[in-house]
Amino acid sequence: MNNFDRYAHIIGWGTSVPKKVVSNQELSEMVDTTDEWIESRTGIKQRYIADNTETTASLGLKASKNALDVANISPKDLDLIIVATCTPEHNFPSTASIIQDKLGATRAGAFDMNAACTGFVYALSVANQMIRSGAFNTILIVGSETLSKIVNWEDRSTCVLFGDGAGAIVLQEKNQPGGILTSVLRSDGSGADLLKVPAGGSAMPATNHTVENNLHAITMNGREVFRFATRVMADACNKVVQQADMTLDDIDFIIPHQANKRIIETAARNLNLPLDKFIMNLDAHGNTSAASIPLALCEAISNQQIKDKHNIIFVAFGGGLSWGATLVSWDMTHTKPVNQIWHKLRRQALYGFAKIRSTIRRSTRKIEGILLKDDSTDIDKT
Numbered sequence: 524m525n526n527f528d529r530y531a532h533i534i535g536w537g538t539s540v541p542k543k544v545v546s547n548q549e550l551s552e553m554v555d556t557t558d559e560w561i562e563s564r565t566g567i568k569q570r571y572i573a574d575n576t577e578t579t580a581s582l583g584l585k586a587s588k589n590a591l592d593v594a595n596i597s598p599k600d601l602d603l604i605i606v607a608t609c610t611p612e613h614n615f616p617s618t619a620s621i622i623q624d625k626l627g628a629t630r631a632g633a634f635d636m637n638a639a640c641t642g643f644v645y646a647l648s649v650a651n652q653m654i655r656s657g658a659f660n661t662i663l664i665v666g667s668e669t670l671s672k673i674v675n676w677e678d679r680s681t682c683v684l685f686g687d688g689a690g691a692i693v694l695q696e697k698n699q700p701g702g703i704l705t706s707v708l709r710s711d712g713s714g715a716d717l718l719k720v721p722a723g724g725s726a727m728p729a730t731n732h733t734v735e736n737n738l739h740a741i742t743m744n745g746r747e748v749f750r751f752a753t754r755v756m757a758d759a760c761n762k763v764v765q766q767a768d769m770t771l772d773d774i775d776f777i778i779p780h781q782a783n784k785r786i787i788e789t790a791a792r793n794l795n796l797p798l799d800k801f802i803m804n805l806d807a808h809g810n811t812s813a814a815s816i817p818l819a820l821c822e823a824i825s826n827q828q829i830k831d832k833h834n835i836i837f838v839a840f841g842g843g844l845s846w847g848a849t850l851v852s853w854d855m856t857h858t859k860p861v862n863q864i865w866h867k868l869r870r871q872a873l874y875g876f877a878k879i880r881s882t883i884r885r886s887t888r889k890i891e892g893i894l895l896k897d898d899s900t901d902i903d904k905t
């Protein structure tokens with residue numbers, strides 16, 4: 524097979540959300556807002572909020588296991604794990620490496636990708652190219668976020684918007700045309716200040732001042748981001764269909780980044796498309812950044828909205844400023860039946876072994892460190 528016959532198809536998908544749901548009504552008891560304001564200005568009714576035990580890696584891990592179940596493959600089949608997130612577990616190590624270890628994906632490379640809310644679309648495009656080039660066969664892409672941990676819970680203009688969750692997909696090389704067709708990726712860093720977390724990076728490392736002044740939380744110029752979003756959503760959709768030699772009439776569904784119902788309605792008007800072509804679940808989740816498209820995709824699959832051979836656009840925008848779109852031709856022939864209990868049990872066993880393996884490797888490293896201490900001191904002396 525030459526590289527022109529390689530296509531990246533979605534063969535598995537899964538989600539995970541925190542246990543706790545917070546309604547608009549509950550938020551109105553914390554900050555000066557109302558259910559009516561939030562729902563009429565955004566379309567959001569509730570969001571899932573992580574507790575202290577739920578993190579970007581733990582949510583991403585659960586979503587990944589669910590995606591491997593649908594794909595019915597072993598974690599050892601993965602060549603690469605990409606986690607799209609702007610709320611990583613740490614600055615480093617990558618959240619992807621933590622998920623790789625816990626899955627026992629011992630053959631996989633792993634890295635995080637931060638393109639804020641556009642991260643999932645960026646990750647899909649990168650993974651598609653890696654598969655089509657012949658570099659890799661099977662890639663896990665996870666969009667996972669715990670935005671509740673970086674919002675200022677006293678700022679009503681941002682804290683009502685965001686939620687936590689994770690969605691994952693498995694991309695695999697197949698020789699039948701279809702799967703990920705083409706992508707458009709764009710950035711305009713002149714708008715970097717419109718949506719950001721000011722402190723915690725090299726420009727403003729953490730100090731008492733940054734903590735006392737809430738500079739580790741999201742700041743946003745909502746109106747400007749709104750204007751930017753409505754402009755670029757339509758533009759990215761038009762470009763991606765042109766690139767694929769299609770028209771908007773060929774598109775069955777658009778799965779947009781779930782930030783605000785009014786942004787999606789404006790994009791629908793700009794594209795001259797009916798609103799029912801747009802998959803929306805932001806009423807239940809709020810804005811979950813890089814997790815929002817895979818969460819909406821998975822819900823649309825389980826509601827049986829998405830059918831074989833549907834052409835679907837994923838379109839997103841966010842901090843950077845960044846935006847982009849990916850066009851997918853949905854192909855059910857590559858999804859194996861779910862509930863293959865024996866395979867599922869085998870995967871559970873592999874996750875158990877992964878835990879043991881990780882513990883042994885940590886212990887071995889400690890013992891080696893103690894035993895080799897004298898040698899390394901000798902090296903230092905030479």
Ligand code: UT7
Nearest residue numbers: 555556557560564640679680683745746748749782783841
């Ligand atoms: O993933 C990308 C991230 N971000 C986005 O996509 C956000 C894009 N922007 C938006 O979705 C909208 O701009 C918001 C939902 C953030 C705000 O809606 P808006 O219609 O643009 O409201 P606004 O900022 O123009 O504020 C209107 C009023 C203001 O009061 P005054 O100055 O008119 O008296 C705000 O202080 O609404 C007030 N306000 C609120 N009132 C009640 C702002 N937040 C709230 C709130 N509850 N939570």
